[in-house]
Amino acid sequence: xxxxxxxxxxxxxxxxxxxxxxxxxxxxxxxxxxxxxxxxxxxxxxxxxxxxxxxxxxxxxxxxxxxxxxxxxxxxxxxxxxxxxxxxxxxxxxxxxxxxxxxxxxxxxxxxxxxxxxxxxxxxxxxxxxxxxxxxxxxxxxxxxxxxxxxxxxxxxxxxxxxxxxxxxxxxxxxxxxxxxxxxxxxxx
Amino acid sequence: xxxxxxxxxxxxxxxxxxxxxxxxxxxxxxxxxxxxxxxxxxxxxxxxxxxxxxxxxxxxxxxxxxxxxxxxxxxxxxxxxxxxxxxxxxxxxxxxxxxxxxxxxxxxxxxxxxxxxxxxxxxxxxxxxxxxxxxxxxxxxxxxxxxxxxxxxxxxxxxxxxxxxxxxxxxxxxxxxxxxxxxxxxxxx
Numbered sequence: 456x457x458x459x460x461x462x463x464x465x466x467x468x469x470x471x472x473x474x475x476x477x478x479x480x481x482x483x484x485x486x487x488x489x490x491x492x493x494x495x496x497x498x499x500x501x502x503x504x505x506x507x508x509x510x511x512x513x514x515x516x517x518x519x520x521x522x523x524x525x526x527x528x529x530x531x532x533x534x535x536x537x538x539x540x541x542x543x544x545x546x547x548x549x550x551x552x553x554x555x556x557x558x559x560x561x562x563x564x565x566x567x568x569x570x571x572x573x574x575x576x577x578x579x580x581x582x583x584x585x586x587x588x589x590x591x592x593x594x595x596x597x598x599x600x601x602x603x604x605x606x607x608x609x610x611x612x613x614x615x616x617x618x619x620x621x622x623x624x625x626x627x628x629x630x631x632x633x634x635x636x637x638x639x640x641x642x643x644x
Numbered sequence: 645x646x647x648x649x650x651x652x653x654x655x656x657x658x659x660x661x662x663x664x665x666x667x668x669x670x671x672x673x674x675x676x677x678x679x680x681x682x683x684x685x686x687x688x689x690x691x692x693x694x695x696x697x698x699x700x701x702x703x704x705x706x707x708x709x710x711x712x713x714x715x716x717x718x719x720x721x722x723x724x725x726x727x728x729x730x731x732x733x734x735x736x737x738x739x740x741x742x743x744x745x746x747x748x749x750x751x752x753x754x755x756x757x758x759x760x761x762x763x764x765x766x767x768x769x770x771x772x773x774x775x776x777x778x779x780x781x782x783x784x785x786x787x788x789x790x791x792x793x794x795x796x797x798x799x800x801x802x803x804x805x806x807x808x809x810x811x812x813x814x815x816x817x818x819x820x821x822x823x824x825x826x827x828x829x830x831x832x833x
């Protein structure tokens with residue numbers, strides 16, 4: 456007789472998750488990652504980012520067989536032709552995706568089986584800043600609101616704890632709320 | 645005889661651009677925009693954002709005929725199955741796209757015809773933060789580097805000025821460098 460222990464919860468292999476955490480605890484130098492993106496202007500507000508390679512766990516990761524291509528654009532009122540979501544909308548997507556994955560991983564580690572995770576995000580912007588009409592409003596969102604609806608096999612209090620823990624560990628939430636130093640170089644040849 | 649004046653430069657209708665700026669100067673209340681995103685967890689690190697509606701210029705914008713669907717994921721080393729770029733990579737995309745569109749619009753307004761705008765971005769992360777292994781490293785990127793190559797019918801100095809002006813007006817650059825207040829609500833029913 457064979458006993459099969461399914462270690463997958465919420466689609467996350469928890470055995471691999473805990474092994475990864477143990478490995479990084481033992482060898483912190485493996486925690487150094489570098490993510491990358493290349494962007495090319497196409498026309499007007501249409502540009503395209505290509506994402507594939509990254510550095511992880513002591514070397515170049517080669518596990519991705521294909522690159523991701525992501526198109527950006529603007530709607531007509533912002534002088535584009537809707538060739539993709541606009542950059543500020545992609546920032547909302549990055550935030551939603553990171554918080555959601557963090558919730559799913561934290562729940563998996565804490566033996567909570569989720570049945571659904573949904574969120575709606577809004578970002579309020581006074582476009583006078585970005586359009587250069589007025590220096591008073593900032594360029595970006597004045598505020599972002601995130602509303603989650605999370606269901607699973609745990610009491611409401613436990614589900615709230617999972618979301619709170621996820622918020623405290625989310626990479627994009629950290630960046631969007633606290634900011635990141637950004638260096639910009641330009642070559643013109 | 646008809647004289648046709650083509651007001652489009654870099655794929656941007658400059659007549660419409662200046663008309664938009666004049667309108668917003670005259671009626672600042674039209675500058676209030678709200679962008680939105682809805683996200684739904686699918687499985688593991690796979691989740692999907694839907695983007696369509698937004699509020700602009702005094703009302704709900706209905707110009708978009710279709711919604712954008714954007715899938716996020718994680719590579720194998722971060723316990724996913726590459727169902728899309730990961731959230732931190734999407735943040736790099738948002739930053740690249742916003743700076744690029746800002747460059748294109750500023751150049752159009754300043755009568756600079758661009759021939760190419762390309763960029764590569766890198767973000768360095770110690771994943772001990774986001775994985776909750778160690779409280780010392782921050783969760784997000786420690787730093788982001790952006791390298792632009794811009795060519796067009798203007799001297800290098802002018803092209804650099806365009807990039808510098810674009811950086812000062814980019815919505816996502818502002819948010820990523822300075823941070824935004826984010827409110828998170830949770831419901832579990």
